[in-house]
Amino acid sequence: MRARFLGIPxxxxxxxxxxxxxxxxxxxxxxxxxxxxSERVVLAESxxxxxxxxxRRPGWVTLKDGSPAPGFDLVNSPALLRxxxxxxxxxxxxxxxxxxGALAVKDASLVLCASFVVAEATARLLRQRAPRExxxxxxxxxxxxxxxxxxxxxxxxxxxxxxxxxxxxxxxxAGASRAADELRTGVREGSAPEDVALCLxxxxxPFAMAAAVEDSLMVLRQVTPxxxxxx
Ligand SMILES: O=C(O)[C@H](CS(=O)(=O)O)OP(=O)(O)O
Ligand SMILES: [Mg+2]
Numbered sequence: 001m002r003a004r005f006l007g008i009p010x011x012x013x014x015x016x017x018x019x020x021x022x023x024x025x026x027x028x029x030x031x032x033x034x035x036x037x038s039e040r041v042v043l044a045e046s047x048x049x050x051x052x053x054x055x056r057r058p059g060w061v062t063l064k065d066g067s068p069a070p071g072f073d074l075v076n077s078p079a080l081l082r083x084x085x086x087x088x089x090x091x092x093x094x095x096x097x098x099x100x101g102a103l104a105v106k107d108a109s110l111v112l113c114a115s116f117v118v119a120e121a122t123a124r125l126l127r128q129r130a131p132r133e134x135x136x137x138x139x140x141x142x143x144x145x146x147x148x149x150x151x152x153x154x155x156x157x158x159x160x161x162x163x164x165x166x167x168x169x170x171x172x173x174a175g176a177s178r179a180a181d182e183l184r185t186g187v188r189e190g191s192a193p194e195d196v197a198l199c200l201x202x203x204x205x206p207f208a209m210a211a212a213v214e215d216s217l218m219v220l221r222q223v224t225p226x227x228x229x230x231x
Pocket of ligand 1: 024026065
């Protein structure tokens, strides 16, 4: 499996298989939303679109990054979301980097959205599908965010080699990233002190997350890889 690692502005073609990585925090938060019972996460194009979707479907739950805002129910924080009961709910998520990255590859034949909490399930799906090439979309910092790059490289290694990749150096890199520092020091709004630790919980969840266009919306759903040994 050939892996290429691209920032959002570097996406000039439509990849076949894309893994969109946002560790801090969009795809850690989305995984927690599924763990709390959410049925699907709609990745919104804009804050206005998120609000318009909710206006048409009042039962939907809106979530944005940054500070809380009128019309939005939740912020992009795993610590602040993990006690929320989302059973059967549709969450509409809009963030600065993560959701933008997935929308940038919406025409790919397979789009997985990933972070450390779903790393092994994501790698396992890739092993099962065994594509010739995987495009990792490193969403933060125009492709240079250390937490996203570390996670993307780790998943790529696991997809190739199964158990032989030691996670520790990758988690250390992510923990030393600028994003982690900003979350620890409260520079990022809509955050809690436990966010960094929650974003670094390797394989916290057994499912992966796949996004696809449904009725013109980009919809993220959890996918549980078949319990098969690595290819
Ligand atoms: O909520 C976050 O941590 C970030 C905000 S920003 O990109 O640092 O402004 O959003 P995300 O899309 O989850 O990286
Ligand atoms: Mg991020």
